[in-house]
Amino acid sequence: MEKRGELIEKAYGGSLRAHKSPDRPYLIEKISRNDPSEVIISFSGSGAVKDWYSQRNFGETKIDLSLFPSLRSIGSDEPALVNETFLKRFHGIISLARPSLADEVEKAMGKKKQIVFAGHSSGGPMAILATLWTLEKYQAPHSRGGIPPLCVTFGSPLIGNHIFSHATRREDWSRYFVHYVMRYDIVPRILFAPLSSLDQSFEEISQSFNPRSRYFLSESVGRSSSILDFYFTIMSNAAIVTSHDASKLMCITDTTLETLEIFIPLSPYRPFGTYIFCTGNGNLGKKIAITNPNAVLQVLFFSAQLSTEAEEAQVAYRSLKEHAIYGTELQQIAAQNFVHLDQQQLQKLPLSEDDAGGSNDLGLSPRARLCLRAAAELEERKCENEKKLKEKRSFIEKKLTKELGEYREMWAHQRVGFYDGFREHKKAEDFKANVTRLEIAGVWDEIIEKLRNHELPDEFEANEEWVDLGTRCRKVVEPLDIANYYRHGRHYEDDASSYMVKGRPKRYRYPQRWLEHAKRRPREAISTSCFWAEVEQLRYKTSNGDVSDRDVEERVVRLVGQIEEWSKKEELDKDVFLEGSTFVKWWRTLHPRYKNQPYITSLIRE
Template sequence: MPQMRGEVIEKAFSGSLKAHKLSDKPYLIEKINRNDPAEVIFYFPGSGAVRDWYSQPQKNFGETTIDLDLFRSLRSIGSDEAASVNEAFLKRFKEILSAKPSLADEVEKAMSKKKQIVFAGHSSGGAMASLATLWTLEKYQTPKSHGGIPPLCVTFGSPLVGNHIFSHATRRENWTGYFHHYVMRYDIVPRVLLAPLSSLDQAFEQISQSFNPKSKTFMNYSLRGDNEKVTSDFYFAIMSNAATVTSHAASKLMGSTETTLETLANFIPLSPYKPFGTYHFCTGNAKQIVITNPDAVLQVLFFSAQLNTEEEEIQVSSKSLRDHTNYGTELQQKNVVVHLEQQDLLKLPLSDDGASGHIDVISTALNDLNLSPRARLCLRAAAELELRKSGNEKYFEEKKELFERKMKELQQYKEFWLHQKVGFYDGFREHKKSEDFKANVTRLELAGVLDEMMEKVRNYELPDEFEGKDEWIILGNKVRELKEPLDIANYYRHGRHYEDASASYMVKGRPKRYRYPQRWLEHKKRTQFEPLSPSCFWAEVEELRYHTSKSGASFQDVKERVEKLEAQIKAWNANNELAKDVFLEGSTLVKWWRTLPPEHKQQSCIQDLIRY
């Protein structure tokens, strides 16, 4: 995990407070040249205005779909589902990008000089720092970029920013270690978005002035008289909603089939937001507990801010605002840092009885956050979920020998048809030889394992890093390139496209076992998604063949599609991405192409590839 020097962390907080005071500026810059590498710190101001937290008040949680043009990686790759992000935060970040001085220019300058960039922010300024870091990682840390030192992000009392896909994507990209979120035990701001705006009534507008740089009561909110009740109601509204969110999450972590919670979730809106990155929980007692597991972080956000007794109601609710400004004091102390790694979470004692050594140190730190046995049980469950995901991956690792053996059988089947001077696509489509039936059994065996794998990917039952691992990207695409032509041949051999005019393979027939690995590969290469690829172009050939053979069909209706396919075939062939049997005499492609109008064939870009 990338480390940050204590000096930089303290500067990050003090600089973030300065940015608050100059909140009319989109950000402040500080350059530290005496260190190696030199550092450039960007500080972002926060805002307490409701419109800067909820762009559309009628939306309970103010979320929207992330802009994939800016944040291409913030999605589930296989299912191509974009992450959700707080709409107001995203809008404000876009305004920062378009403001002067240009953030893009300053980042480009620092990156080109190999300086360490640090993005920092307090309160909602932390959300801007997070988005700026993600934007920079996306733009400068991809295979096609010129690189530079990866940026770091440090936030203090930052609200949550995105949903579970947002969190999943950052873990898949191995970006967790670049984000350091500091949270005081009772600070309410990191928990605010666990509650819908409707449950906060008018309290948000009033209390948010304490963290609104443009307010006279900024960081000096009165906790007397009526304000005590408003503060108390605000705290309890957020924490009661947080209780519902975390209880629902905990039941899923523990594999509960409790229908009551599911029914409740249908009637009570649950916050979509989820933590991401590395969290540093400050106990207020010179200790920091560091957690990277987002499910565990969510549970700590709830349980650490609980009351010990009912008598603490006013004290804790008022502390929930004061803690939002206490980071400077906490950072000046010499903190004992306790890292809660996966193995530590699994061994977490439910009580202090019998704890010793490293586990005793952890248990003592958890006591400072007042984490109850139930809280510790939820942390264990978060670790056990990761263990189950790793177990699922191990299950597929044990299937690799099966993959290799079955793919070898299909390769031999392909060579069998090549010796017959027939493409294996056409051989399988005819399906008349005993070898075809054997290949079909092999095809179905591979499909079963692949479908099982993709279903677990879709349900997030594999490690978040799974879709980004080279071994699975390579394996998935090897199988796709060899096996998908057989699936297409089988699809059209059974005439499924005749049942429904819109039932083409690419629209309704192409399974996740091919779509997912193709997207994994395209994401790794940072190329655009291509609807057609060398493994599935046969489907387009079949569709065009069907359309041009219909009675009364006009070539002009499909001419553009034909020319596009021909151009792709030429490019794929030049890159050696097509098997040579595609152009054999009597192949489906050749037979169809020869039926096209003579004037088209004479000008076709693939006429040299097909002898006629």
């Protein structure tokens, strides 16, 4: 704890020094006496409104997936939302000429040094993005490795939405982020409010956290009424956001909130990582650590509430003053001053005012405690849902191995591919296989529905066992879905009604994206499990023997190339090339310039 305290103090000191050099993109401090040696990279902040909000209400935009490919919901393929101006500023930092940030990171990683990215105020988002950028390059599968970077922020504003938070937990990266927040500091709450509601007060009051201003880190800024209005505008917006999320946590339908949402836009920003709330009083004050993002959101609102109306002016001024006193609060961090409200402690949090787990130091009301318990109970429900699915995973594995395994063997003995056998659907075994297909589909549809409703842990889509099972199901079961689709004539010659566009269920789309993400593979337009869908569609498009359409010609050429690649890797079943298969029948109708491929021809002749 002592060494950690020294590191936190140095990170904060570096952040303040960065503030004093706002024209420099970042400052670097190298500490060699520790093992491993450390490199602290600190970023300055800004108080200009253009560096906080873009033209939109809350200034959000889609994350740049070329820099941050992991920051998305994998199954739904929805990118995280991030503050646009923070993202643009980070783009500017990494695009600078040598010595670039990339060079500094590469050098430190190569020497096995511990990198600590740090930032106070709006320098925090730069530290966050720099850490994620480094994790993407050095900690993702097949990357170059090295000691994982750490990120420490002080009074940082929020930066991304719930998908941003979800993705960092799924990748197991949230543990590398520690955010210190003073109990009343208004800056971490600012982005709960849209720019339109702050009017002209932002530029005036933000001078207290603008490194370029003579009022920087000073409480001597703004008129009393301006500060009060600023504080209440932000907290009233925070109240709507937290009430909305609390209703979801407790599964309550609040018609009043639903009506308000129509007229009042809600901030998309949500916390992630570990938050350490500093209760004040310097060394005597407690530091309360919380990792549950839903619980953190509630604490951000409830801990900054007034006890009485008489505190209005005092708390409003304090909300600015506390942004400047992290140094005093972080001196001599002691283990006895830390309280970790983990999942179990949050669930047992009493609703009374009695001190429990140090939460009274944040002045949490009974309603606040109820919301924190609800946040913990939601995580518990997600874990219970996952446990129930483990039983169904055994059910799927049995169906795949025994029933569909025996079904495939039956057709193999008859020198017929199981795809073509199922497509003809003339045997009793075909009917049984169809029942098995529907049983497996039912389980997967339940899984996908729970994912879409956020009823499973964030880590679920990265679980190797489910990724592997999803891959096996696509390989064995999806061809049956494709055969069923085309057997019932649900397609036409136009691609709009093809299986890939209209018929492919999410139970196959999601696991394919899981595998591509896990292996860091590029997106496949046609995977091996969808081979038959492409064959069927091209078969209809070339039924008159004409491949003159440029798009069709390109697709035929692409498929030929993929067949050869898949076959060499033994990823394509050999029964594809049996004399009577749908593929071979179609192949023989093609013009010689397409079908005279030595490698594929040799496979058909076997």
